Amino acid sequence: MKRILEHIKNSSKVGELVSKSELLKGSLEIEAPEIEKLLAEILSSEESSDIKELIGMTDSFYYSTDYMSDAYAEVIFKLKDENIEKTISDYVRKESKIYPRPTALEVFKLNPFKKNDQELEEISKRIEASDEFKDIQKVLASNGAVYLYSDIHMTKGHARGLCEWVEVGQFENP
Amino acid sequence: MNKSYGWAGKLLRVNLTAGKITTEPTSKYKDFIGGMGIGYKVIFDEVPAGTKAFDEANKIVFAVGPLTGSGAPSSSRTNITSLFPSNPYNAVGDSHMGGNFAAQLKYAGYDAIIIEGKSNRPVWLKIDNDKVTLEDASKVWGKGIKDTTAQLASVMGKDSSIAAIGQAGENMVNLSVIMNGLSHSAGGHGGILGSKMLKAIGVRGNRAVNIAGKGRELLKLNNYMMKDLIGANNQHVVPSTPQPWAEFSHKGSRWTAREGLTWGAAEGGPIETGIAAAGDVNRVGYRTMKATFDLGPSAEKYTVRMGGCQSCPIRCMSQLRIPKLEEYGLSPYVANSCMGYFSPQRVMFKGNKDIEEKGDGKMFAAAIGASLADDYGVWCNYGLLGTDLKHGYESGIFKKVLPADEYNSIPWNLLEEKDPAFLIDFYRRIAFKEGELAHLGDGAYWVAKRWDFGDDYWNNVKYGLWSKLGFPKHHSNETNGQVGSLISCMFNRDAQSHTLVNLVGSGLPIEIQKEVVAEIVGSPDGIDPQLNYTPMNEYKARLAKWAIIKNCLHDSLTLCNWMWPMTVSPHKSRNYRGDLALESKFMTVVTGENYTEQSLDLAAERIFTLHRALTVKNMNTVDMRNEHDGMTDWVFDKDPDIKAFTPGTDKMDREDMQVALTMFYKEMGWDEKTGAPTRATLERLGLGDVANQLAKLNLLPA
Ligand code: SF4
Numbered sequence: 001m002k003r004i005l006e007h008i009k010n011s012s013k014v015g016e017l018v019s020k021s022e023l024l025k026g027s028l029e030i031e032a033p034e035i036e037k038l039l040a041e042i043l044s045s046e047e048s049s050d051i052k053e054l055i056g057m058t059d060s061f062y063y064s065t066d067y068m069s070d071a072y073a074e075v076i077f078k079l080k081d082e083n084i085e086k087t088i089s090d091y092v093r094k095e096s097k098i099y100p101r102p103t104a105l106e107v108f109k110l111n112p113f114k115k116n117d118q119e120l121e122e123i124s125k126r127i128e129a130s131d132e133f134k135d136i137q138k139v140l141a142s143n144g145a146v147y148l149y150s151d152i153h154m155t156k157g158h159a160r161g162l163c164e165w166v167e168v169g170q171f172e173n174p
Numbered sequence: 175m176n177k178s179y180g181w182a183g184k185l186l187r188v189n190l191t192a193g194k195i196t197t198e199p200t201s202k203y204k205d206f207i208g209g210m211g212i213g214y215k216v217i218f219d220e221v222p223a224g225t226k227a228f229d230e231a232n233k234i235v236f237a238v239g240p241l242t243g244s245g246a247p248s249s250s251r252t253n254i255t256s257l258f259p260s261n262p263y264n265a266v267g268d269s270h271m272g273g274n275f276a277a278q279l280k281y282a283g284y285d286a287i288i289i290e291g292k293s294n295r296p297v298w299l300k301i302d303n304d305k306v307t308l309e310d311a312s313k314v315w316g317k318g319i320k321d322t323t324a325q326l327a328s329v330m331g332k333d334s335s336i337a338a339i340g341q342a343g344e345n346m347v348n349l350s351v352i353m354n355g356l357s358h359s360a361g362g363h364g365g366i367l368g369s370k371m372l373k374a375i376g377v378r379g380n381r382a383v384n385i386a387g388k389g390r391e392l393l394k395l396n397n398y399m400m401k402d403l404i405g406a407n408n409q410h411v412v413p414s415t416p417q418p419w420a421e422f423s424h425k426g427s428r429w430t431a432r433e434g435l436t437w438g439a440a441e442g443g444p445i446e447t448g449i450a451a452a453g454d455v456n457r458v459g460y461r462t463m464k465a466t467f468d469l470g471p472s473a474e475k476y477t478v479r480m481g482g483c484q485s486c487p488i489r490c491m492s493q494l495r496i497p498k499l500e501e502y503g504l505s506p507y508v509a510n511s512c513m514g515y516f517s518p519q520r521v522m523f524k525g526n527k528d529i530e531e532k533g534d535g536k537m538f539a540a541a542i543g544a545s546l547a548d549d550y551g552v553w554c555n556y557g558l559l560g561t562d563l564k565h566g567y568e569s570g571i572f573k574k575v576l577p578a579d580e581y582n583s584i585p586w587n588l589l590e591e592k593d594p595a596f597l598i599d600f601y602r603r604i605a606f607k608e609g610e611l612a613h614l615g616d617g618a619y620w621v622a623k624r625w626d627f628g629d630d631y632w633n634n635v636k637y638g639l640w641s642k643l644g645f646p647k648h649h650s651n652e653t654n655g656q657v658g659s660l661i662s663c664m665f666n667r668d669a670q671s672h673t674l675v676n677l678v679g680s681g682l683p684i685e686i687q688k689e690v691v692a693e694i695v696g697s698p699d700g701i702d703p704q705l706n707y708t709p710m711n712e713y714k715a716r717l718a719k720w721a722i723i724k725n726c727l728h729d730s731l732t733l734c735n736w737m738w739p740m741t742v743s744p745h746k747s748r749n750y751r752g753d754l755a756l757e758s759k760f761m762t763v764v765t766g767e768n769y770t771e772q773s774l775d776l777a778a779e780r781i782f783t784l785h786r787a788l789t790v791k792n793m794n795t796v797d798m799r800n801e802h803d804g805m806t807d808w809v810f811d812k813d814p815d816i817k818a819f820t821p822g823t824d825k826m827d828r829e830d831m832q833v834a835l836t837m838f839y840k841e842m843g844w845d846e847k848t849g850a851p852t853r854a855t856l857e858r859l860g861l862g863d864v865a866n867q868l869a870k871l872n873l874l875p876a
Contacts, residue, residue: 015418069421069746098683100703104425110415111433157822161705165652166426170679172557172638173649174468174512 001038003028008051012067015112017076020060056081076112085126088113089133093150102139102149102159104166141167179386180240180765181208182285186306188299190370191230191291195306200285205860207774208239210268210729211781212286213255217266218788218864220290223871227259228346228369230292236279236337236375237287239732241757243280243383243485244764245392247399248734250484252276252337252354256366257792258666259348260555260617262643265666265792266785268729269351272483272491273358275335276732281379293371298326301377302334311373315344318549319353320505322374330376338374339364340551342605347615349553349604357491357509357544358483361553362667386766395759400487401453403740403752405429405680406461407490408672411452411744412681419451421746424681428490429744430463437463438475439495445479452744458487465492468515469541472534481509488737496541498530502598510544513556518543518597520560527592539594546597550605556668558618558646559604561637565627572611575625580609619644633807640668642804649675651809651824655707656834657700659826660718663803663835664782666789672735673721678704680742686750690742694720694754706821710830715837719779726785727778731757780859783842783851787864790850796875798849803835845875 007028008018020039024032039062042048050066054077061080063073078087088108095103105124108115115123127133135150141163149159181204184197203212213235225231234256241249252275258267279287282303289299296315297308314322319340326336335354342350343364350364367373385392405411406429413420414427431447438444450457464480465473469492476496480489493509500506518539519526526535547554554560566572567589572581584603588596602608604615613621618639622631632639640647640662648668650658653675662669677687678701688698691713700713728735740752753759754771761769786798795801809826810818818827839846843855853874856865868874 012418068418071421072416072418075416098685099424100684100706101424107416107425112416155821157816157820158706159822161822161824165705169652170426171516173647173652174516 001041003030004035004038005042005048005051008062009064009067012064015068015072015076017054017061017063017073017080019080020062072112079112084115084123085130085133088123088148089127089136089150092136092148093153096150096153096159100154100158100162101166102147102154102163104163105146105148139163143167177384179384180244180761182280182283182383184284185212185237185286185288186284186301187288187290188306188308189291190289190293190297190308190372193293193308195308197284203286205777206781206784207727207730207777208242208285209237209251209253209732210255210726211777211784212237212730213253213268214266214781214784214788216288217255217257218784218791218867221257223791223794225257225264227257227264227348227366230370232257232366232369233288233290234363234366234370235286235288238276238279238285239730240765241731241733241760243277244385244760245383245396245485246733246760246764247396247404248483248486248488248737249732250274250276250486251729251732251734252279252360253729253732254352254360254363256363258362259346259365260362260619260644261666262619263666263793266788267362267665267667268670269360269362270670270729271337271352271354271358271360272486272734273335273355274484275337275354275358275377277484278335278377278379280383281381282377283379283381287375289367289370289372292369296371296373298374298376299372300330301375301379302330303379303381311371314338314373316341319551320356320549323356326374326376330378333380334376334378336374336376338551339367340549340605342551342553342615343368344373345605345607347552347604347607347612348617348620349555349559349615351548351551351553353548353551357514357548359514359548359551359553361555364551364553383764385764387763391763392760395756395763397455399740399756400455400458402745402748403743403756404458404487404737405452405742405744406431407464407488407736408679409676409737409741409752410679410681411742411750413449417449417451419449420744422681422683426679427681428464428467429461429681430467431457431461435463435466436474437465437477437479439478441478459489462488462490464490464511465494468492468512469537470533472531472537476537483734486734486737490736494541496538498538499541499545502542502595504542504545508541508545510540510548513554514544514548515540517554517557517560518547518594520554520557521563521597521600522589522592522594523560523564524589525592526594529594535592535594539597542594543597543601546601550601552601552604552615555617555644556646556648558637558639558644559614561639561646562614562618562621563600565631565634565637566614566621566625569627569630571625571627576610580611584611617644618646629807633811635808635812638808639806640809642806643802651826652705653678654701654704654714654717655824656710656826656831657714657718657721659805659809659831660715660834660838661721663805664722665785666792670735671721671725673724673739673741674717676736677701677741682742682750686742690751691717693751705824707819707824709819709827710834710837712837712841715834715841718838719841723775723778723782726781727757727774730778730781731761733757776859779842780861783844783855783859784861784864786842786844786849786851787856787861787868790868790873791871794871794873796845796848796850796873798844799835799839799847803849805831848875850875
């Protein structure tokens with residue numbers, strides 16, 4: 001059990017989820033039936049209450065909340081379990097709702113998304129083309145930076161004002 | 175004498191006319207805590223009504239507080255108080271500097287220095303513990319801050335701190351600084367020292383600040399703050415990029431540490447900031463990589479390290495080594511933060527050409543400009559120096575008001591070509607008061623009057639003039655609408671208050687911010703989502719009061735208001751709650767007396783009300799609402815196609831702002847019609863003597 005726990009914690013520290021399939025394949029040299037039993041014990045034990053499970057379509061994933069936030073885990077889980085357009089759109093929706101703010105396209109070049117310019121352009125096009133994401137809109141700051149927002153949660157004027165502030169305004173008011 | 179805890183227990187009075195140096199007990203200022211509080215009290219009591227900034231009768235107070243030098247994080251700030259020359263009434267103002275000066279002053283055994291009178295020859299003040307002397311400064315008079323600092327440090331030793339003025343201060347340029355440690359500047363008061371022919375103050379102390387707390391009490395508080403509360407610069411509590419440890423992130427956050435980002439020119443090879451997660455106390459100093467935040471990605475490879483003030487784990491000053499600066503006749507080393515780097519970019523309003531690689535022009539202009547301005551000791555009036563240059567040039571006014579010879583001698587071609595070499599000529603003219611153009615150094619109010627700048631200047635949304643008194647917005651209407659606006663109306667220069675903007679900019683979602691505000695003022699309605707403002711309410715007035723008095727508290731204790739108060743925390747386990755009683759916990763441990771958040775807030779309210787009383791006295795009117803607290807028109811007229819209180823605009827509404835002022839005056843216990851402090855409020859705050867003096871001057875509201 002200790003080995004699995006350590007593996008999950010160390011992976012969380014570097015921003016990775018541990019998948020059940022990987023453990024079952026014997027990555028820790030523990031037999032498959034034993035893995036199932038240990039995971040069940042970990043999830044029910046008070047002592048390892050920091051370990052959480054995310055159940056996907058084809059696999060399950062584990063992380064430690066001591067080292068990884070729920071929000072980050074959710075994103076990397078979706079990156080594994082959903083298509084990228086949905087992951088990005090949900091990310092944008094969430095930001096438009098809770099902060100509220102539009103999301104810089106540039107964010108998707110960083111961890112954990114790590115998309116390059118060309119990939120992002122293609123993803124943007126697919127988001128634009130799909131009815132499923134028709135609330136996702138684009139807005140530009142005066143320095144040309146591209147932002148996305150969800151019009152369910154925010155008006156275009158609001159989104160434009162906010163991205164202008166982050167890109168330009170805040171540096172004029174340091 | 176009883177042992178004094180926290181406070182050093184005495185202050186220095188230096189009379190330059192008589193060449194006399196005396197000490198006095200600090201105890202008479204205890205109700206005013208220290209720093210800003212001592213400054214206002216001395217100026218109110220001792221500087222006669224009608225005095226102007228450069229008059230011999232004006233005084234200047236360098237003051238620190240009971241927490242300065244105590245080891246509390248971010249506690250080495252010096253508060254400087256005097257009449258403010260760029261203000262049209264020369265009404266009182268504060269300037270602040272970080273660095274080591276404040277702590278050294280305490281270690282030398284002093285809580286403040288009151289400078290009065292005027293010397294008839296250049297002198298500098300040498301404070302070496304108990305040995306305090308006025309020394310001849312003829313060898314450094316006429317020199318820049320760097321040379322002066324080097325020469326005086328060679329006399330006093332490496333462990334001293336030198337606060338000096340440059341040529342701008344000597345020449346009584348209104349916009350000039352006092353600076354210690356070569357980059358920690360206090361803007362606006364350099365000319366006062368120049369008028370008194372006091373070139374510098376050098377201080378060396380090797381005593382301790384006495385701490386009343388037993389055993390490890392102080393260390394425990396420090397550890398608590400470092401582990402559970404502190405964020406990055408400006409108390410931003412989420413990282414600027416998504417990171418595994420963080421629930422939230424925000425592109426505007428100054429918590430910029432991330433994988434792959436380095437101090438590229440560090441001795442011995444690049445040092446990676448890496449991920450510096452919340453709670454990791456040994457990596458707090460890596461969190462704020464301000465070089466690239468201020469100057470763009472080009473700055474990474476020139477960054478030697480992040481520096482900062484004594485006793486501050488945050489390190490918000492980027493220290494760079496840019497060899498190419500030598501080609502401009504400058505040292506390759508430059509250090510600064512925020513406005514120190516931004517203001518030269520404002521001067522280069524045509525833009526910046528690339529110097530060594532694509533996109534590095536901004537960094538070169540910033541570094542060259544900061545190096546020059548910091549040596550001459552030129553201040554920028556929070557960026558307006560560049561704005562005023564732009565207006566005079568682009569409107570064609572300079573062609574009319576500058577003699578043709580002078581106009582033609584200015585290398586406008588360099589400005590047009592976006593060449594930072596323009597800055598070399600520009601700052602020299604300002605510092606040495608060369609010609610008509612140098613009046614830019616008088617400050618916005620004075621140049622606008624002199625050169626007849628019209629409404630297109632005052633009401634220009636791009637320029638951001640906040641007040642007809644000649645100062646700009648500084649975390650104003652864009653910072654929680656009326657709340658930031660109220661804060662910006664209350665001082666005699668740009669508001670230097672970070673209490674509110676740090677919460678708004680913390681990076682936390684609005685619901686959490688609303689919960690925090692509800693705990694402070696009694697309702698979540700005190701704060702709105704950014705750029706989605708609602709009409710005024712009493713909770714916003716309370717929040718404005720809270721933000722200002724915390725600021726006054728920090729400038730009196732002295733703590734850095736870029737970091738304090740600990741309104742929020744980076745930890746989810748604390749539900750992101752900070753600890754607003756932390757100042758009082760430190761005060762109790764350091765002084766051994768029982769302080770609470772409420773008792774300190776009350777003292778700060780006293781200090782802020784004294785500032786108001788002093789402003790009434792300086793302006794010789796009680797009508798603060800109309801004569802002092804007004805805003806320029808752009809605040810109300812911007813975004814012409816949309817109404818105030820529409821998402822996306824921070825446009826304010828004229829009537830609503832009058833309501834805001836009334837509600838704020840009420841919160842402060844000031845006269846609701848005029849905004850002047852009433853006798854009842856002054857007496858409630860123990861300022862009966864102030865009320866009596868105002869009554870004699872016929873300056874109490876009816
Ligand atoms: S945050 Fe910056 S200015 Fe404030 S004390 Fe720290 S280093 Fe100094």
